[in-house]
Amino acid sequence: MNTSPASPLLAIEGLSIAFGPPAESSVVVSRLDLAIAPGETVALVGESGSGKSVTALAVTRLLDFAGGRITEGRIALACRDGVVRDLARESQATMRNLRGPEFSMVFQEPMSSLNPVLRVGEQIAEAVMLHQGMGHAAARAETRRLLERVRIPEAARQLDRFPFQLSGGMRQRVMIAMALSCRPRLLIADEPTTALDVTVQAQVLRLIEALQKESGMALLFITHDMGVVAEIADRVVVMRQGEKVEEGPVTDIFDSPRHDYTRMLLDAVPVLGSLAGTPLPLPFALPGESPAPQDTLRQGPPVLRLVGLSTRFDVRHNFRRIGRIHAVEHVDLAIRPGETLALVGESGCGKSTTGRSVIRLEQFEEGEIWLGDRDVSRLRRGAEKELRRRVQFVFQDPFSSLDPHLTIGFSIAEPIMTHRLAHGRAVAERVNTLLGQVNLPGEFAHRYPHELSGGQRQRVCIARALASEPDLIIADEAVAALDVSIRAQVVNLLMRLQAEHGIAYLFISHDMAVVERIAHRVAVMYLGQIVEIGPRQAVIGDPQHPYTRRLLAAVPVADPRRRGHDRGLDDSEVPSPLRRLDDPPTIAPLVEVGPGHFVARHHVGGLY
Amino acid sequence: MSATTAGGRAGSIHSPLAEFWRRFRRKHIALVSGAVILLLVTASVAAPLIAPYGPAVPDYNNVLAGPSLAHLCGTDTFGRDILSRIIWGGRISLSVGFISVALGGLVGVVMGLVSGYFGGLIDSFSMRLCDVLLAFPGILLAIGVVAVLGPGIDNVIYAVAVFSVPVFARLVRGSTLALKQTLYVQAARSIGVSRFKLMFQHILPGALPAVIVYFSLRIGSSILVAASLSFIGLGAQPPSPEWGAMLADGRSYLGVADQMTLFPGLAIFITALAFNLLGDGLRDALDQKLR
Numbered sequence: 001m002n003t004s005p006a007s008p009l010l011a012i013e014g015l016s017i018a019f020g021p022p023a024e025s026s027v028v029v030s031r032l033d034l035a036i037a038p039g040e041t042v043a044l045v046g047e048s049g050s051g052k053s054v055t056a057l058a059v060t061r062l063l064d065f066a067g068g069r070i071t072e073g074r075i076a077l078a079c080r081d082g083v084v085r086d087l088a089r090e091s092q093a094t095m096r097n098l099r100g101p102e103f104s105m106v107f108q109e110p111m112s113s114l115n116p117v118l119r120v121g122e123q124i125a126e127a128v129m130l131h132q133g134m135g136h137a138a139a140r141a142e143t144r145r146l147l148e149r150v151r152i153p154e155a156a157r158q159l160d161r162f163p164f165q166l167s168g169g170m171r172q173r174v175m176i177a178m179a180l181s182c183r184p185r186l187l188i189a190d191e192p193t194t195a196l197d198v199t200v201q202a203q204v205l206r207l208i209e210a211l212q213k214e215s216g217m218a219l220l221f222i223t224h225d226m227g228v229v230a231e232i233a234d235r236v237v238v239m240r241q242g243e244k245v246e247e248g249p250v251t252d253i254f255d256s257p258r259h260d261y262t263r264m265l266l267d268a269v270p271v272l273g274s275l276a277g278t279p280l281p282l283p284f285a286l287p288g289e290s291p292a293p294q295d296t297l298r299q300g301p302p303v304l305r306l307v308g309l310s311t312r313f314d315v316r317h318n319f320r321r322i323g324r325i326h327a328v329e330h331v332d333l334a335i336r337p338g339e340t341l342a343l344v345g346e347s348g349c350g351k352s353t354t355g356r357s358v359i360r361l362e363q364f365e366e367g368e369i370w371l372g373d374r375d376v377s378r379l380r381r382g383a384e385k386e387l388r389r390r391v392q393f394v395f396q397d398p399f400s401s402l403d404p405h406l407t408i409g410f411s412i413a414e415p416i417m418t419h420r421l422a423h424g425r426a427v428a429e430r431v432n433t434l435l436g437q438v439n440l441p442g443e444f445a446h447r448y449p450h451e452l453s454g455g456q457r458q459r460v461c462i463a464r465a466l467a468s469e470p471d472l473i474i475a476d477e478a479v480a481a482l483d484v485s486i487r488a489q490v491v492n493l494l495m496r497l498q499a500e501h502g503i504a505y506l507f508i509s510h511d512m513a514v515v516e517r518i519a520h521r522v523a524v525m526y527l528g529q530i531v532e533i534g535p536r537q538a539v540i541g542d543p544q545h546p547y548t549r550r551l552l553a554a555v556p557v558a559d560p561r562r563r564g565h566d567r568g569l570d571d572s573e574v575p576s577p578l579r580r581l582d583d584p585p586t587i588a589p590l591v592e593v594g595p596g597h598f599v600a601r602h603h604v605g606g607l608y
Numbered sequence: 609m610s611a612t613t614a615g616g617r618a619g620s621i622h623s624p625l626a627e628f629w630r631r632f633r634r635k636h637i638a639l640v641s642g643a644v645i646l647l648l649v650t651a652s653v654a655a656p657l658i659a660p661y662g663p664a665v666p667d668y669n670n671v672l673a674g675p676s677l678a679h680l681c682g683t684d685t686f687g688r689d690i691l692s693r694i695i696w697g698g699r700i701s702l703s704v705g706f707i708s709v710a711l712g713g714l715v716g717v718v719m720g721l722v723s724g725y726f727g728g729l730i731d732s733f734s735m736r737l738c739d740v741l742l743a744f745p746g747i748l749l750a751i752g753v754v755a756v757l758g759p760g761i762d763n764v765i766y767a768v769a770v771f772s773v774p775v776f777a778r779l780v781r782g783s784t785l786a787l788k789q790t791l792y793v794q795a796a797r798s799i800g801v802s803r804f805k806l807m808f809q810h811i812l813p814g815a816l817p818a819v820i821v822y823f824s825l826r827i828g829s830s831i832l833v834a835a836s837l838s839f840i841g842l843g844a845q846p847p848s849p850e851w852g853a854m855l856a857d858g859r860s861y862l863g864v865a866d867q868m869t870l871f872p873g874l875a876i877f878i879t880a881l882a883f884n885l886l887g888d889g890l891r892d893a894l895d896q897k898l899r
Contacts, residue, residue: 384800
């Protein structure tokens with residue numbers, strides 16, 4: 001099955017897609033050829049703007065509703081009845097009958113692709129009734145069977161729940177169940193795991209793989225993540241700016257990529273465990289750069305020390321407190337000058353809340369925050385100024401963290417003027433220097449955020465964070481929203497700035513492979529508590545806490561020969577940090593297991 | 609510049625202003641309304657130059673005359689030229705409308721910003737105040753204010769301004785509550801930007817589109833209310849050529865000299881309509897949610 005099949009299920013030939021009115025249309029996919037054999041998994045890989053999702057929309061012809069047009073080419077689908085249909089020419093009425101029995105689609109956002117006001121059982125049953133002509137009771141039974149098939153625990157009970165009552169992973173399972181309800185021969189999955197946590201992603205990938213084996217359907221898997229590609233694909237098609245640059249069996253692509261772009265994509269993918277031999281962080285090897293391990297640690301007292309920091313949110317019902325979310329529970333940590341401490345964990349574990357509590361975007365309930373030798377936990381005016389100058393924050397989403405009404409220059413100058421670090425012309429000069437430090441041209445100062453790409457905006461956010469000459473930058477998933485190649489550049493930039501200015505980072509991330517590159521030490525959070533903290537080599541190389549092990553095991557390995565088939569399906573969910581008022585979590589000091597390596601030995605909650 | 613490979617097609621993205629104009633250009637009715645308003649404003653400003661007669665110059669040979677070449681809109685009881693009076697009166701009506709909404713808008717915007725940003729007691733207090741103001745019929749409230757302050761065109765401005773305040777306050781409070789949660793406002797807060805700057809530099813620009821729309825809509829209704837107050841004798845006093853006062857003058861001559869009510873009435877009608885239609889057009893072009 002490694003070469004293009006003789007009788008493909010789906011054959012795309014010379015497909016071109018354009019958006020906009022004919023006069024000024026922009027071509028987003030040009031002359032794409034792609035074939036999928038029955039039962040085969042083809043991964044369509046590319047960065048944002050490569051046209052991979054648009055191709056999927058064209059196959060399903062949902063493109064018509066998105067404002068795009070197929071300008072040339074064929075999309076031949078061999079249907080069940082033996083007729084080969086050209087989907088590029090079929091009417092929407094015919095397409096409606098093909099969606100479901102012939103092919104179906106799973107989207108990226110499980111949060112927004114389910115109707116929030118309908119019970120999940122009803123939504124699936126609707127599809128079943130429509131395509132298989134079943135009665136209501138039969139459809140309901142079938143729905144239950146489908147939910148069991150996608151390994152949703154207690155399927156019968158879940159039928160009557162609303163989407164908001166389910167976790168992201170469960171919702172994506174529901175979406176998959178819905179897509180499978182008509183037993184399609186081709187499943188198109190558009191970044192189905194991108195919005196999910198790594199452990200949940202691993203679960204969903206396993207599930208899709210198992211279901212594919214059971215039913216023998218073909219899979220077109222669209223992703224930007226080479227790690228996921230290595231896990232699941234038989235064949236890989238790499239796209240860039242609407243054109244196919246390379247195609248081949250997955251092992252060939254990973255072993256001997258022919259195109260420069262594929263090679264660049266693969267080089268930019270951090271491989272977990274690649275730095276096991278060195279204790280120091282190492283920048284990515286980008287074209288034209290030859291990175292060396294960098295030792296940026298400086299002597300001196302910790303720049304930031306958290307002592308027993310706890311942030312809790314009360315849950316109220318009719319003005320009565322009925323429960324409490326223990327978002328951050330007794331977190332102790334210290335960051336030394338020039339050090340990068342990575343805070344990792346799954347969504348909802350409290351890592352972002354920890355960062356936000358430090359800069360007072362959330363009000364913490366207990367504990368102390370020390371900047372150097374100064375306690376800034378009780379905010380007096382002077383302490384607040386000091387905190388806001390010495391600690392800066394870089395947010396995950398570079399698209400919404402810059403004020404759209406202000407120029408880039410003004411945004412960068414704002415901390416300088418707020419803290420009166422320069423006056424008059426010196427401000428403009430400083431902005432210019434800062435833009436240079438993040439490799440942006442000085443004329444960007446006069447541009448507005450919407451004129452910049454995501455990577456450029458994140459550079460602006462970093463320049464803005466540097467402006468007040470902070471000791472510590474808290475980077476909250478600062479590279480998570482960027483394409484892999486841009487992500488590697490920004491990580492390298494952060495590391496270079498650390499080497500030049502001796503800044504310490506609190507690097508909040510869910511991406512273990514990036515963390516391995518950048519961090520000196522790693523802290524793992526689970527249910528608001530730190531369960532393991534220590535030198536990076538020790539935590540990643542020799543994890544002591546079962547949750548750390550589970551997190552590491554879930555990271556996709558960008559090597560098609562080391563697939564995680566044998567790990568089996570793990571359907572456990574991360575429990576909620578919401579507790580009853582009279583049921584406080586167990587707090588216990590961590591136990592030292594190695595030099596500077598501490599692990600929680602008490603029962604934190606849920607499984608561990 | 610090797611590091612910034614993902615340059616994107618920055619040139620193809622419209623700036624907010626260009627995007628607004630691109631969409632507003634297609635609202636033909638709003639464009640025409642804008643032109644009418646521009647014409648009205650120009651005529652009022654240039655009243656001494658273009659009005660054929662003075663607003664208070666009597667012509668006792670032509671009393672209560674119908675429209676003619678000499679008096680395009682006819683004359684009133686003293687033989688004053690109605691067209692000239694309407695042109696001169698536009699100065700009063702338009703400035704009452706504009707100044708009162710500007711005053712009310714200013715107070716309302718600040719109130720909304722403060723109440724949305726700080727929340728708590730300040731918010732509860734000012735919003736209850738708005739509820740009380742909104743519970744009065746606008747005209748009744750204005751009559752009340754004039755009754756306290758005494759009749760006269762200045763007091764009409766205050767009266768009309770008062771009932772614009774809650775509208776703007778609520779509008780801006782809503783936007784502030786939403787914008788307060790945006791990442792860029794939080795980012796500015798984390799830098800240490802003062803509350804004053806946060807409100808006026810980061811939050812207010814985001815709320816401005818809605819304020820502009822309501823500004824236009826409110827001018828229309830404020831002109832109506834100001835005219836009504838003058839009509840019932842609480843606003844501009846004779847011999848002022850205020851449109852509402854002119855209507856009041858003509859009331860006794862309905863059926864005898866219809867031009868005395870017809871033309872000032874038309875002036876009020878056209879002006880209020882133009883501002884409302886312009887406001888609707890602006891809303892369609894500015895409001896993201898209607899896209």
